[in-house]
Amino acid sequence: MLKITRLNKAYSNHRALTDVDLVVPQGMIFGLLGPNGAGKTTLIRIINQIIEQDSGTVEIDGKSLSPDDIRKIGYLPEERGLYKKMTVWDQLIYFSRLKGLDQSEAKGKVKIWLEKLEIGGWKEKKIEDLSKGMAQKVQFISTVIHEPKLLILDEPFSGFDPVNAEIIKNEILELKAKGTTVILSTHRMESVELLCDHVAMIHKSRKILDGTIREVKNSFRPQEFSISLINLLQDLPQDWKVRHDEDRAFNFSLPLNGRSPNQLLKELMEYGEVMEFKEKVPSMEEIFIHQVKATQYE
Ligand SMILES: Nc1ncnc2c1ncn2[C@@H]1O[C@H](COP(=O)(O)OP(=O)(O)OP(=O)(O)O)[C@@H](O)[C@H]1O
Numbered sequence: 001m002l003k004i005t006r007l008n009k010a011y012s013n014h015r016a017l018t019d020v021d022l023v024v025p026q027g028m029i030f031g032l033l034g035p036n037g038a039g040k041t042t043l044i045r046i047i048n049q050i051i052e053q054d055s056g057t058v059e060i061d062g063k064s065l066s067p068d069d070i071r072k073i074g075y076l077p078e079e080r081g082l083y084k085k086m087t088v089w090d091q092l093i094y095f096s097r098l099k100g101l102d103q104s105e106a107k108g109k110v111k112i113w114l115e116k117l118e119i120g121g122w123k124e125k126k127i128e129d130l131s132k133g134m135a136q137k138v139q140f141i142s143t144v145i146h147e148p149k150l151l152i153l154d155e156p157f158s159g160f161d162p163v164n165a166e167i168i169k170n171e172i173l174e175l176k177a178k179g180t181t182v183i184l185s186t187h188r189m190e191s192v193e194l195l196c197d198h199v200a201m202i203h204k205s206r207k208i209l210d211g212t213i214r215e216v217k218n219s220f221r222p223q224e225f226s227i228s229l230i231n232l233l234q235d236l237p238q239d240w241k242v243r244h245d246e247d248r249a250f251n252f253s254l255p256l257n258g259r260s261p262n263q264l265l266k267e268l269m270e271y272g273e274v275m276e277f278k279e280k281v282p283s284m285e286e287i288f289i290h291q292v293k294a295t296q297y298e
Contacts, residue, residue: 001026001181007056016042018205031196032185038202074148082127089123099146113141132159152183189285220282223256228276
């Protein structure tokens with residue numbers, strides 16, 4: 001759906017993007033990750049044609065990005081922009097019309113979305129009288145109302161309580177099920193694990209990681225197993241860091257150290273009854289921290 005090739009952007013002397021290549025597949029939720037100041041917003045603003053790249057190309061559906069593509073994109077920026085004095089209803093109708101919907105289509109869609117996000121009773125309120133979460137919902141509706149093919153969401157869960165975050169999460173999944181491609185930029189790694197099919201990480205203007213969640217996790221496997229034993233048959237070696245819990249289980253982890261999982265399991269069976277034998281898989285949060293620390297550019 002979106003193909004970015006050797007994208008470069010600098011502000012004065014500061015590089016915000018360096019030779020960034022990205023391919024965002026159709027119908028996927030693509031996590032755009034990176035620490036503060038990495039260059040994510042710059043990349044998103046280039047896709048939205050708010051700023052221009054110094055070099056490199058952005059293609060949508062195989063064609064160079066053009067002003068007409070703006071209608072295909074829904075962008076929820078991190079800094080929200082609503083007109084405080086306007087009512088929820090007027091604002092959403094206004095945004096819908098801007099995105100090309102006719103009056104009756106706009107009315108119908110706004111009504112449906114207000115009910116969906118449970119703020120139908122607030123439609124005559126001015127934005128300035130809404131709570132932060134409610135205003136966030138209005139902004140979310142204004143982003144998706146024209147059914148964009150590409151949805152770019154920058155920290156979509158900020159300001160939401162867990163119940164409302166769940167509502168937004170389900171809406172994102174529903175949009176994906178209908179074929180929408182989503183770019184999700186967030187620092188909340190648990191949302192990335194839950195929602196994203198594919199991730200790319202930018203650090204200090206460069207892409208340092210790219211792949212499906214499964215590929216990324218596989219490449220960071222520590223080759224280590226979590227183990228729990230009961231009914232010991234012999235003492236455990238002193239150098240195994242064992243925690244003994246209330247259920248009388250002996251818990252520890254061991255690296256494979258060149259052994260196959262079956263070999264390790266066989267060895268463990270000589271020490272007692274194996275209640276748990278599970279490969280350790282790093283979380284996206286652990287991978288994020290590891291990558292940021294490990295990657296240094298001048
Ligand atoms: N208009 C600008 N003028 C000068 N420098 C800028 C401008 N916009 C961004 N930068 C710089 O470019 C770099 C990348 O910024 P960008 O906003 O793209 O990062 P980000 O990954 O979105 O960060 P965050 O997670 O904090 O939102 C930063 O060092 C930032 O200070």
